[in-house]
Amino acid sequence: MKETLLKYVLHLADNELIHGHRLSEWCGHAPNLEIDIAMSNLALDNIGTARSLYQYAASIEGNGKTEDSYPYLRDERDFYNFLLVEQPRGDFAETIARCFYYDAYQVHFYTELQKSTDTHLAAIAEKSLKEVAYHLRFSSGWIARLGDGTDESKEKMQHALNKYKPYCDEMFHLVFELDLINSGVAPDVSQLQELWEKTISETIHEATLSYPLNVEKNPFFLNGKNGIHTEHLGFILAQMQYLQRTNPQATW
Numbered sequence: 224m225k226e227t228l229l230k231y232v233l234h235l236a237d238n239e240l241i242h243g244h245r246l247s248e249w250c251g252h253a254p255n256l257e258i259d260i261a262m263s264n265l266a267l268d269n270i271g272t273a274r275s276l277y278q279y280a281a282s283i284e285g286n287g288k289t290e291d292s293y294p295y296l297r298d299e300r301d302f303y304n305f306l307l308v309e310q311p312r313g314d315f316a317e318t319i320a321r322c323f324y325y326d327a328y329q330v331h332f333y334t335e336l337q338k339s340t341d342t343h344l345a346a347i348a349e350k351s352l353k354e355v356a357y358h359l360r361f362s363s364g365w366i367a368r369l370g371d372g373t374d375e376s377k378e379k380m381q382h383a384l385n386k387y388k389p390y391c392d393e394m395f396h397l398v399f400e401l402d403l404i405n406s407g408v409a410p411d412v413s414q415l416q417e418l419w420e421k422t423i424s425e426t427i428h429e430a431t432l433s434y435p436l437n438v439e440k441n442p443f444f445l446n447g448k449n450g451i452h453t454e455h456l457g458f459i460l461a462q463m464q465y466l467q468r469t470n471p472q473a474t475w
Contacts (some may be wrong), residue, residue: 224402224406225283227399227400227402227403228283228341228403228408229280229283229284230303230399231275231400231403231408231409232276232279232283232344233276233279233280233293233302233303234303234304234448236272236273236276236280236293237273237303237304238275238304238305238325239269239272240269240270240294240304240310240458241271241272241302241304241459242269242304242308242475243265243266243267243268243269243270243273243307244266244270244459244463245264245308245309245312245318245459246262246263246265246266246269246318246321246322247263247266247270247322248312249262249266249312249318249474250262250263250266251261253315254315256389259274261361263366265322265358265361268351268355268358272347272350272351272354273294273402274290275347275350276293276347277290277291277293277294277456278290278367279343279344279347280293281293283299283368283442289301293462294463294464295463295468296464296467298323298460299450299452299456299457299460300450300451300452301450302450302452302456302460303447303448303449303450304447304456305325305386305390305393305394305447305448305450306390306393306444306446306447306452307321307324307325307390307391307393307394307447307452308321308325309447309452309453309456309459310387310390310453310455311402311455313383314379314383315365315383316376316379316380316383317383317386317387318382319362319365319369319383320366320383320384320387321383321387322358322361322362322379323359323362323365323366323384323390323423323426324364324387324388324390324394324423325394326358326362326363327359327360327363327419327422327423328363328391328394328415328419329351329355329358329359330352330355330356330359330422330439331415331418331419331422332410332412332415333348333349333351333352333355334348334352335410335415336348336409336410337349338407338408338410338426339407339408339409339410340407341408344408344409359422363426366380366384366427366430366432367426367429367430368428369430370427370430370431371406371430371431372446377431377432377451378429379462380432381432381433384427384432385435386437388435389439389440389441389444390444391419392444392445393444393445393446393447394412394416394419394441395412395413395415395416395419396412396413396445396448397411397412397413398448398449399448400412406469
């Protein structure tokens with residue numbers, strides 16, 4: 224049970240870290256200054272949640288581990304994040320589409336995780352829910368602006384929604400959580416898909432866009448929680464871990 228709980232906490236933390244890292248790549252590159260600051264703040268929220276979860280993971284595992292051990296000293300196969308969050312930054316519409324899908328999931332997920340019998344996870348969920356509710360307002364607002372904007376913005380937003388929809392099934396796919404669900408530690412994410420579909424479909428229709436229906440299902444897209452990733456995660460880790468790997472004793 225301890226090993227499963229550790230893997231579950233790392234899964235949650237890895238999602239937040241990698242998603243936050245991708246958002247941070249917009250710093251200095253966003254369409255305008257206001258959005259630049261907003262994207263940086265969103266990234267900080269995600270990385271802050273990741274830090275809380277990594278701290279909890281370190282307390283579970285012990286053995287001298289710290290919150291820095293997990294992001295900096297694990298190999299690619301030891302990360303358990305969704306494939307959705309590791310996809311390249313892409314253009315602004317692509318980032319918004321990924322954020323929108325992930326933010327809608329997070330709102331429903333953290334709402335249920337607040338009920339966890341694990342008091343640490345419940346407390347992190349309660350704090351994080353306030354942040355992800357804002358994240359969803361931000362991303363859904365941009366879905367509406369781009370979808371109901373110019374012909375070009377509408378086309379790009381539709382393309383982005385279609386492109387990343389196949390990655391979303393993984394968010395509701397159970398891999399190692401069954402014992403945690405039965406003990407009340409983890410919510411059953413397979414039961415959240417209908418709520419998530421309702422949330423995203425309402426926004427997409429309000430934005431005068433088409434809900435992606437005929438999307439090709441690819442079994443590979445379910446493997447992030449098993450530690451099998453796209454080539455993109457390796458590039459993220461190479462950048463993120465370079466200093467720590469090169470100078471293991473470096474301190475700030």
